[in-house]
Amino acid sequence: MAGxxxxxxxxxxxxxxxTQATLSPTAVLILGPKVIKEKLTxxxxxxxxxxxxxxxxxxxxxxxxxxxGIPVLGSLVNTLxxxxxxxxxxxxxxLQLQVKPSANDQEMLVKIPLDMVAGFxxxxxxxxxxxxxxxEAQAIVRMDTSASGPTxxxxxxxxxxxxxxxxxxxxxxxxxxxxxxxxxMNLLVPALxxxxxxxxxxxxEASFNDMYADLLQLVKVPISLSTDRLEFDLLSPxxxxxxxxxxxxxxxxxxxxxxTKWFNNSAASLAVPSLxxxxxxxxxxxxxxxxxxxxxxxxxxxxxxxxxxxxxIARRLKSSIGLINEKAADNLGSTQIVKILTQDTPxxxxxxxxxxxxxxxxxxxxxxxxxxxxxxxxxxxASSEAQFYTxxxxxxxxxxxxxxxxxxxxxxxxxxxxxxxxxxxxTEIILSVLLPNQNGKLRSGVPVSVVKALGFEAAESSLTKxxxxxxxxxxxxxxxxxxL
Numbered sequence: 001m002a003g004x005x006x007x008x009x010x011x012x013x014x015x016x017x018x019t020q021a022t023l024s025p026t027a028v029l030i031l032g033p034k035v036i037k038e039k040l041t042x043x044x045x046x047x048x049x050x051x052x053x054x055x056x057x058x059x060x061x062x063x064x065x066x067x068x069g070i071p072v073l074g075s076l077v078n079t080l081x082x083x084x085x086x087x088x089x090x091x092x093x094x095l096q097l098q099v100k101p102s103a104n105d106q107e108m109l110v111k112i113p114l115d116m117v118a119g120f121x122x123x124x125x126x127x128x129x130x131x132x133x134x135x136e137a138q139a140i141v142r143m144d145t146s147a148s149g150p151t152x153x154x155x156x157x158x159x160x161x162x163x164x165x166x167x168x169x170x171x172x173x174x175x176x177x178x179x180x181x182x183x184x185m186n187l188l189v190p191a192l193x194x195x196x197x198x199x200x201x202x203x204x205e206a207s208f209n210d211m212y213a214d215l216l217q218l219v220k221v222p223i224s225l226s227t228d229r230l231e232f233d234l235l236s237p238x239x240x241x242x243x244x245x246x247x248x249x250x251x252x253x254x255x256x257x258x259x260t261k262w263f264n265n266s267a268a269s270l271a272v273p274s275l276x277x278x279x280x281x282x283x284x285x286x287x288x289x290x291x292x293x294x295x296x297x298x299x300x301x302x303x304x305x306x307x308x309x310x311x312x313i314a315r316r317l318k319s320s321i322g323l324i325n326e327k328a329a330d331n332l333g334s335t336q337i338v339k340i341l342t343q344d345t346p347x348x349x350x351x352x353x354x355x356x357x358x359x360x361x362x363x364x365x366x367x368x369x370x371x372x373x374x375x376x377x378x379x380x381x382a383s384s385e386a387q388f389y390t391x392x393x394x395x396x397x398x399x400x401x402x403x404x405x406x407x408x409x410x411x412x413x414x415x416x417x418x419x420x421x422x423x424x425x426x427t428e429i430i431l432s433v434l435l436p437n438q439n440g441k442l443r444s445g446v447p448v449s450v451v452k453a454l455g456f457e458a459a460e461s462s463l464t465k466x467x468x469x470x471x472x473x474x475x476x477x478x479x480x481x482x483x484l
Contacts, residue, residue: 025247033099043207053092155208158201294345355386377411394445
């Protein structure tokens with residue numbers, strides 16, 4: 001008999017399984033190191049990080065350093081500082097950031113090289129004595145699961161080491177001035193890392209937090225689909241090597257803002273392809289793509305005066321009907337009408353990198369515009385090759401050709417007949433009437449704001465067995481430094 005411990009364990013496993021199934025993502029935004037560096041660099045600039053470096057209180061930090069209980073050392077520092085009128089950073093730059101994988105799979109290492117020139121003024125020489133300072137702030141990006149809210153990414157453990165610090169005099173002076181500068185640089189070796197940790201690291205952490213918040217807002221920007229719209233929400237973030245992955249759920253809303261379909265409760269897993277040196281990749285699951293296509297191609301009815309618009313097709317239709325019923329063909333007037341009704345919503349499916357859209361169509365032929373009953377009604381299973389292409393940051397779907405895969409006679413006023421007799425002309429009708437109308441609706445495209453928001457002018461698309469993948473198409477030039 002199973003005991004309470006066994007029951008508790010089974011409940012825990014079941015809860016975990018259900019949670020994983022519920023949170024299965026339907027889209028993933030992968031940000032490579034280039035994008036992370038560019039976005040964080042921009043945030044550091046917006047937070048005036050270089051101004052923080054330029055205002056580092058070097059002289060105060062040296063004065064406040066403990067003498068380690070050695071009175072002679074403290075006296076030496078005080079004597080030295082009597083010869084310093086002022087000491088400050090004159091120029092500061094943050095060089096190109098580095099984003100690297102960490103030894104921990106769920107962490108990422110961010111390195112921020114700092115390049116500064118500091119100077120001091122002394123009565124011993126009329127000019128400013130300058131020295132070059134190089135160091136590197138390092139921090140860890142990790143998953144924060146400690147908070148009561150959802151898991152988020154945070155930057156922590158920001159510090160700089162003595163090993164990365166290099167200080168050298170830019171110009172030689174007299175022996176006395178050089179000796180003074182050397183002693184001053186020695187005092188800065190322990191002082192500067194503490195200054196960076198206390199003054200700059202909070203700015204770095206705030207910059208990362210703002211970058212992360214911007215990314216979350218970015219993925220939530222609605223995507224317009226004719227009268228409907230598609231919205232994404234973060235399910236959970238992840239770190240894989242040197243990339244940030246945002247796992248997303250999705251929902252479809254109608255023109256009134258009412259949710260008509262949720263996509264984040266499927267247990268099917270979405271395969272995430274490798275980035276392959278692309279700056280970013282946006283993968284959208286096939287179920288979301290299907291719903292988007294359906295939203296852009298709702299059921300519709302088309303009525304065409306065939307003889308007026310497509311006289312050659314009208315002539316061939318009359319000839320084909322004559323093979324079935326000559327009297328019915330003779331009754332076809334100049335106002336003959338073809339009515340096409342698309343049923344339900346189209347089905348979208350992929351196979352080996354190719355996509356097709358299948359539709360159910362009802363087609364009726366009326367002898368004239370005054371006729372109340374059709375000569376016959378056909379049910380058609382039609383399909384088209386679906387091709388995605390991009391124009392700037394817009395994703396556009398185009399339906400190429402159309403085939404009548406199966407035709408069924410639903411109703412006939414001219415006697416029973418094999419509908420395949422009309423297959424060629426019927427296919428030509430829906431090719432001439434339905435396809436241009438649907439492609440006209442699709443031609444407006446779907447704006448994908450993530451492309452320009454991440455710094456790109458255009459994107460390119462590809463298909464996988466699981467869905468659609470968007471990657472940047474234009475050449476990208478990231479900023480290399482943040483300077484004053």
